Amino acid sequence: xxxxxxxxxxxxxxxxxxLQSAELKTQVERKDxxxxxxxxxxxxxxxxxxxxxxxxxxxxxxxxxxxxxxLEAMLEWEKxxxxxATEELIVEVFRTLEASRRQGRI
Numbered sequence: 001x002x003x004x005x006x007x008x009x010x011x012x013x014x015x016x017x018x019l020q021s022a023e024l025k026t027q028v029e030r031k032d033x034x035x036x037x038x039x040x041x042x043x044x045x046x047x048x049x050x051x052x053x054x055x056x057x058x059x060x061x062x063x064x065x066x067x068x069x070x071l072e073a074m075l076e077w078e079k080x081x082x083x084x085a086t087e088e089l090i091v092e093v094f095r096t097l098e099a100s101r102r103q104g105r106i
Contacts, residue, residue, distance in 0.1 A: 001097065002090055002093055002094045002097065004094075006090060006094075007090065007091060007094045010087040010088075010090040010091050010094075011087075011091065013083070013084075013087050014084060014087050014088065014091070017080060017083075017084060020080060021077070021080055021081065021084060024073070024076055024077035024080055025077055027073045027076075027077070028070070028073045028074050028077050030073075031066070031069050031070035031073045031074075032070055034066050034069075034070070035063065035066040035067050035069075035070050038060075038062050038063050038066045039057050039058070039063050039066075040057075042056070042057040042060045042062065042063055043056075043057040
């Protein structure tokens with residue numbers, strides 16, 4: 001059973017992490033954009049046919065570093081998103097249990 005105290009904890013967490021979730025999602029989008037910019041800049045600065053230039057750009061340390069930063073931002077956002085999903089599930093289970101209790105099924 002989920003207590004009202006646990007429900008309050010879940011609701012508080014959700015309320016307190018709205019902004020953080022939005023900021024992390026924005027950070028992910030920003031890092032993705034920066035990876036693309038770096039990749040394109042490197043692509044324009046190397047020689048060879050298109051496939052060779054793409055490969056050289058992907059192997060460039062600056063592109064790899066930008067991609068790693070993107071993945072780190074994605075990890076932080078996904079961790080918060082997963083925790084928020086768990087807390088949302090707790091709220092839904094509590095609501096379902098309360099509805100059943102009111103109907104006399106529990």
